[in-house]
Amino acid sequence: SAVISQKPSRDICQRGTSLTIQCQVDSQVTMMFWYRQQPGQSLTLIATANQGSEATYESGFVIDKFPISRPNLTFSTLTVSNMSPEDSSIYLCSVAAVTEAFFGQGTRLTVV
Amino acid sequence: LAKTTQPISMDSYEGQEVNITCSHNNIATNDYITWYQQFPSQGPRFIIQGYKTKVTNEVASLFIPADRKSSTLSLPRVSLSDTAVYYCLVGGNGAGNTPLVFGKGTRLSVIA
Numbered sequence: 429s430a431v432i433s434q435k436p437s438r439d440i441c442q443r444g445t446s447l448t449i450q451c452q453v454d455s456q457v458t459m460m461f462w463y464r465q466q467p468g469q470s471l472t473l474i475a476t477a478n479q480g481s482e483a484t485y486e487s488g489f490v491i492d493k494f495p496i497s498r499p500n501l502t503f504s505t506l507t508v509s510n511m512s513p514e515d516s517s518i519y520l521c522s523v524a525a526v527t528e529a530f531f532g533q534g535t536r537l538t539v540v
Numbered sequence: 541l542a543k544t545t546q547p548i549s550m551d552s553y554e555g556q557e558v559n560i561t562c563s564h565n566n567i568a569t570n571d572y573i574t575w576y577q578q579f580p581s582q583g584p585r586f587i588i589q590g591y592k593t594k595v596t597n598e599v600a601s602l603f604i605p606a607d608r609k610s611s612t613l614s615l616p617r618v619s620l621s622d623t624a625v626y627y628c629l630v631g632g633n634g635a636g637n638t639p640l641v642f643g644k645g646t647r648l649s650v651i652a
Contacts, residue, residue: 432583461639470627471584471642520583522640528574529640531583 430455430523434532441511441539448507449535451521456501462494465518465534474519477504511539544628549647558615560646562628565609573604573611576627578645584627588613615648623650 431454441447451460462474475483475496483496497505508515518534545563552558564573572591576584588595590602590611601614615622625645631638 459639463642470644471640473639473641476639522583524638527589528586529576529584531585534581534583536581 430457430525430530432521432523432530432532434521434535436535437533438536439538441537443512443539445511446507446509447511447537448505449519449521451504451506451532453502453523457523458501459524460498460504461522461524461529462496462504462506463520463522463531465520467517471520474506508537511537513539515539544630544643546626546628546643546646548644549649551649551651552618553651554619555617558618558622558648558650560613560615560626560628560648561610562613563610564628564630567608567630571630573602573608574629574631574640575600575602575613576629576640576642578625578627580624584642587626618648618650620650620652622648624648 433452435450439447460477463471464474465471473486474489474494475485477483477496477498479498479501493509495507516537516539518536520531520534522529522531572589574589575587577587578584588597588600588602590604592604592608595602603612625647627642627645629640
């Protein structure tokens with residue numbers, strides 16, 4: 429199993445600013461995944477972060493808006509840049525084990 | 541990845557058995573079927589996974605017919621704490637290094 433700690437758990441931010449979300453895993457993992465969950469919706473994959481290489485972004489998500497760092501095998505950050513109210517969502521990081529995925533508790537972001 | 545279809549919502553009384561069916565007509569030969577549970581303000585949590593026939597664990601049972609084009613998650617004697625969104629996912633063996641792709645999920649409401 430894997431235990432994932434996400435910080436912050438929630439934040440209220442002004443539009444035009446940026447927020448960096450941290451994800452710490454208690455074991456070394458190759459891939460880390462970042463998801464967005466808009467209010468009342470399902471999870472949407474933002475990007476896959478592989479240590480030592482550029483993150484791979486899904487359609488509709490770009491590096492300038494959601495830069496990701498993956499400095500080692502237990503840590504990753506997602507930055508939400510130049511925020512607008514439409515970025516208000518829950519952001520979750522995830523890692524994969526042999527037969528299941530594990531998720532952080534999520535970061536609830538409100539942009540005002 | 542095979543597309544999945546499941547009911548948007550279901551209601552049940554406490555103590556009843558709940559069956560949530562998921563359709564996945566385009567499932568591939570090497571795809572597994574996995575169910576996740578998500579409570580409000582939490583990340584999804586693995587419930588059960590299967591390939592064919594029936595799988596049972598301490599939380600649920602998963603029934604998969606021979607053609608594997610559908611599956612049914614069975615929750616015995618639900619309680620109020622089973623109120624959550626349940627996601628059916630189809631893909632490789634476990635999560636591995638492949639990110640999970642979530643459908644819309646089924647919102648289960650358990651009523652006293």
